[in-house]
Amino acid sequence: MTITTPRRTKEREDLAGRVPPSSIRGRGWLPTIIMIAFFVYFMIPLAWLVIASTKNNADLFSTFGFWFSHHFNLFTNIHAVFAYSNGVFLRWMLNSLIYALVSAAGASFLATAAGYGFAKYQFPAKGLLLGVVLGAIAVPTTALAIPTYLLFSKIGIVNTPWAIILPSLINPIGVFLMSVYARDAIPDSLIESGRLDGASDIGIFLRIGLRMLVPGLITVFLFSLVSTWNNYFLPLVMLNNPKLYPITVGLAQLNATANNGGGSQALFSVVVTGSLLSIIPLIAAFLLLQRFWQSGLSAGAVK
Amino acid sequence: MAILARRGRPENKHAAAGYMFVAPFMIVFAAMFIAPLAYAAYLSLYSSRLVGGTVFVGLQNYTQALQDRQFLSGLERIALFFLIQVPIMIVLATFFALVLDSGRLRAPRVFRIAFFVPYAVPAVVAALMWGYLYGAKFGPFVQIAHDLGTAPPQFLTSGHLLPSVANIVTWEFAGYNMIILYAALLTIPPDLYEAASIDGAGPIKTALRIKLPLLRPALGVILLFSVIGAFQLFNEPQVLQPAAGSVITPAWTPNLYAYNLAFTDQRLNYAAAVSFLLGFIILIATYLVLILGRLRRRST
Numbered sequence: 001m002t003i004t005t006p007r008r009t010k011e012r013e014d015l016a017g018r019v020p021p022s023s024i025r026g027r028g029w030l031p032t033i034i035m036i037a038f039f040v041y042f043m044i045p046l047a048w049l050v051i052a053s054t055k056n057n058a059d060l061f062s063t064f065g066f067w068f069s070h071h072f073n074l075f076t077n078i079h080a081v082f083a084y085s086n087g088v089f090l091r092w093m094l095n096s097l098i099y100a101l102v103s104a105a106g107a108s109f110l111a112t113a114a115g116y117g118f119a120k121y122q123f124p125a126k127g128l129l130l131g132v133v134l135g136a137i138a139v140p141t142t143a144l145a146i147p148t149y150l151l152f153s154k155i156g157i158v159n160t161p162w163a164i165i166l167p168s169l170i171n172p173i174g175v176f177l178m179s180v181y182a183r184d185a186i187p188d189s190l191i192e193s194g195r196l197d198g199a200s201d202i203g204i205f206l207r208i209g210l211r212m213l214v215p216g217l218i219t220v221f222l223f224s225l226v227s228t229w230n231n232y233f234l235p236l237v238m239l240n241n242p243k244l245y246p247i248t249v250g251l252a253q254l255n256a257t258a259n260n261g262g263g264s265q266a267l268f269s270v271v272v273t274g275s276l277l278s279i280i281p282l283i284a285a286f287l288l289l290q291r292f293w294q295s296g297l298s299a300g301a302v303k
Numbered sequence: 304m305a306i307l308a309r310r311g312r313p314e315n316k317h318a319a320a321g322y323m324f325v326a327p328f329m330i331v332f333a334a335m336f337i338a339p340l341a342y343a344a345y346l347s348l349y350s351s352r353l354v355g356g357t358v359f360v361g362l363q364n365y366t367q368a369l370q371d372r373q374f375l376s377g378l379e380r381i382a383l384f385f386l387i388q389v390p391i392m393i394v395l396a397t398f399f400a401l402v403l404d405s406g407r408l409r410a411p412r413v414f415r416i417a418f419f420v421p422y423a424v425p426a427v428v429a430a431l432m433w434g435y436l437y438g439a440k441f442g443p444f445v446q447i448a449h450d451l452g453t454a455p456p457q458f459l460t461s462g463h464l465l466p467s468v469a470n471i472v473t474w475e476f477a478g479y480n481m482i483i484l485y486a487a488l489l490t491i492p493p494d495l496y497e498a499a500s501i502d503g504a505g506p507i508k509t510a511l512r513i514k515l516p517l518l519r520p521a522l523g524v525i526l527l528f529s530v531i532g533a534f535q536l537f538n539e540p541q542v543l544q545p546a547a548g549s550v551i552t553p554a555w556t557p558n559l560y561a562y563n564l565a566f567t568d569q570r571l572n573y574a575a576a577v578s579f580l581l582g583f584i585i586l587i588a589t590y591l592v593l594i595l596g597r598l599r600r601r602s603t
């Protein structure tokens with residue numbers, strides 16, 4: 001149960017470069033070919049999406065999907081996406097951003113404090129509480145969504161941002177990760193010496209603990225961010241005001257409208273281009289923050 | 304907290320601080336996890352009738368659900384989905400991780416990131432993209448078949464829908480699982496490999512005899528999350544529905560069924576019972592996986 005960062009990564013990659021060519025030619029080619037085939041598999045939908053975003057609606061139907069048409073329509077499409085229904089697309093993106101940021105900030109704060117408490121303090125019923133939280137990992141969020149909807153409609157907060165944010169604040173896996181992280185990252189002696197200096201428990205947490213927990217905190221933040229940004233079922237259940245939709249629900253409804261046809265055929269290029277625009281922020285975040293999510297995942301893997 | 308106040312001994316000062324740190328999470332947890340479940344459990348014991356309003360019916364909604372053809376066929380479909388999709392995905396993820404770790408792949412970083420990227424794509428967008436790729440409207444595979452003069456592939460007909468959805472889910476999560484396994488491989492001490500190579504084991508033998516057994520805990524974690532993921536399948540079929548039409552019935556998966564019960568049929572009490580039952584079934588499936596894993600570990 002230790003947190004380990006992938007410390008051998010560097011060696012391995014250097015090693016890959018230093019392997020004598022003969023041995024790569026010898027047996028190494030078959031896995032490489034299979035990996036290239038799967039590279040194509042994983043990239044095909046995304047490549048298609050990029051290509052399709054450059055086509056106008058007529059070319060989408062009349063030209064070959066995996067290649068560009070004669071008209072380069074990307075910028076017209078982007079304009080159409082932002083102009084659609086008085087700019088509701090931008091609103092959806094902002095909604096997603098707000099829901100995801102607020103939820104992730106709250107969830108990672110709650111998980112960090114709780115993880116620290118579970119790791120560094122002894123108190124009655126601690127085992128019971130931790131057991132209940134860990135048991136909650138096995139309860140699927142979508143099985144919880146309808147019960148939550150029923151409760152929220154009783155107390156009258158469906159169709160508000162709170163209906164999305166409040167349920168997203170609990171991240172039991174985050175609590176587990178942070179408790180493992182806190183146990184390994186913060187020596188007890190540091191807390192003891194803080195106490196001898198007369199610091200309060202909160203003071204020790206804020207001034208000593210929190211700083212050492214930052215890498216774990218960022219991991220929990222990132223994964224909470226993704227799960228809220230990608231969430232579909234909860235907002236679908238909770239919201240019926242299009243102005244409150246996050247991007248996932250907005251795009252799905254737009255797609256349903258496009259498929260139902262009825263003179264709205266021009267919508268397909270809006271759906272396709274909107275989909276492309278909607279995935280750029282998260283992919284960019286993952287590429288920029290690689291260091292954090294990779295070490296965070298390794299923490300989960302070795303538990 | 305009451306216990307503390309009663310004892311009030313000095314060493315419990317720290318215990319109070321412990322509660323203080325876990326309290327914010329536990330309060331939100333009680334409100335957003337325990338309370339909805341309790342409320343749904345309560346609702347599931349009632350039924351609203353045309354005559355007589357809402358009446359207490361005990362476990363009748365549950366006995367009804369357990370005999371409900373639609374619910375049961377959805378469960379069956381999900382079980383089949385789990386048996387097809389999860390092994391394929393786990394085998395692929397394991398293969399990718401072992402190849403990445405073998406040091407015999409050029410540009411491993413490129414592969415690692417490219418395989419992981421689908422995880423950052425929302426399920427809705429993944430289903431939208433694959434829906435268009437599968438589709439007869441402007442799907443490139445249908446176009447290719449048309450140009451070759453062969454029969455167009457029918458991805459979204461009743462016989463092929465399950466594998467088509469399985470493909471989308473595999474596309475989304477194989478790379479994510481690969482990263483988990485790869486991270487676990489990186490924690491294996493290098494001297495194990497040295498010993499193996501002194502014994503004359505090649506890379507394939509090392510992968511199968513040394514790495515694979517050590518991956519078992521990480522494989523267990525993946526399997527656990529795959530059980531939970533498969534049994535709550537909703538997003539992909541729901542998003543594909545406009546394109547696939549009547550093939551995706553309102554009860555195609557149990558979760559889809561609960562959703563349609565609550566929002567199309569307005570049968571909230573019954574929907575609560577179905578959600579609750581589904582959650583319970585997932586919980587049992589999860590514990591079965593855990594227990595099986597523990598038994599196997601003990602037997603070897």
